[in-house]
Amino acid sequence: MPLSSPPSLGGEATPAGASAEKNAFDSDWDAGDLACGELVLELRLRMRKLNTGQVLRLTALDPGAPADIPAWCRMTSHHLLYSDPAAHLYFIQRP
Amino acid sequence: MSGKFCVSLTAAKNDTDKATVAFVVANAALGSGQETLVFLSTEAVRLAVKGYSDDIHEEGFAPIKQLMDNYIAAGGQLFVCSPCFKKRGLDETQLIDGALIVGGAKLVEFLSQGAASLSF
Numbered sequence: 562m563p564l565s566s567p568p569s570l571g572g573e574a575t576p577a578g579a580s581a582e583k584n585a586f587d588s589d590w591d592a593g594d595l596a597c598g599e600l601v602l603e604l605r606l607r608m609r610k611l612n613t614g615q616v617l618r619l620t621a622l623d624p625g626a627p628a629d630i631p632a633w634c635r636m637t638s639h640h641l642l643y644s645d646p647a648a649h650l651y652f653i654q655r656p
Numbered sequence: 657m658s659g660k661f662c663v664s665l666t667a668a669k670n671d672t673d674k675a676t677v678a679f680v681v682a683n684a685a686l687g688s689g690q691e692t693l694v695f696l697s698t699e700a701v702r703l704a705v706k707g708y709s710d711d712i713h714e715e716g717f718a719p720i721k722q723l724m725d726n727y728i729a730a731g732g733q734l735f736v737c738s739p740c741f742k743k744r745g746l747d748e749t750q751l752i753d754g755a756l757i758v759g760g761a762k763l764v765e766f767l768s769q770g771a772a773s774l775s776f
Contacts, residue, residue, distance in 0.1 A: 596759050597760045597761075623759060624738055624748055625739075628735075628756055628757070628758040628759070628761075629738075629759040629761040633765075636764070
């Protein structure tokens with residue numbers, strides 16, 4: 562589904578108070594329990610399929626994901642638009 | 657020099673000598689002004705569970721719990737391999753203070769910033 566409105570850019574997650582519903586997304590991936598190297602390798606492949614500015618909504622249950630996903634975004638210059646570790650949700654925008 | 661130092665540890669009660677020395681070295685790095693990370697993987701993840709290390713006291717060294725407590729109190733980072741922790745059926749709610757469950761990306765980020773690394 563196309564973005565209805567471009568989300569704001571930023572290297573870090575949206576501050577507390579924002580809701581996931583406010584974030585539009587172009588692709589949706591439930592990674593389930595996938596973890597560590599398998600998670601980020603598959604994430605890389607999925608982000609590559611998006612165009613610049615498009616957003617992936619990721620659901621990741623692994624307890625390492627709250628630390629890993631922001632780290633991966635910093636290393637690969639992706640924008641973590643929003644995250645809610647308690648809900649296992651991450652909105653990632655391709656640069 | 658990046659000022660970052662990583663100690664990778666894979667042993668717990670199966671090799672208390674190795675586990676203890678890893679934290680001695682980590683404290684040396686921290687005491688030398690390095691931003692220090694201890695990465696616990698495979699058996700070593702058990703050290704991140706409350707109570708596990710209480711009875712480990714290798715001859716010639718301080719008890720490992722004291723070494724770990726001092727390390728955390730001084731600002732040392734302690735990463736715990738997520739899949740290693742999960743496969744052993746350990747309880748996330750029983751993590752010691754200062755420990756953080758991570759996957760590979762968090763470790764890679766630290767190392768890729770030019771950290772020196774030493775493995776036990």
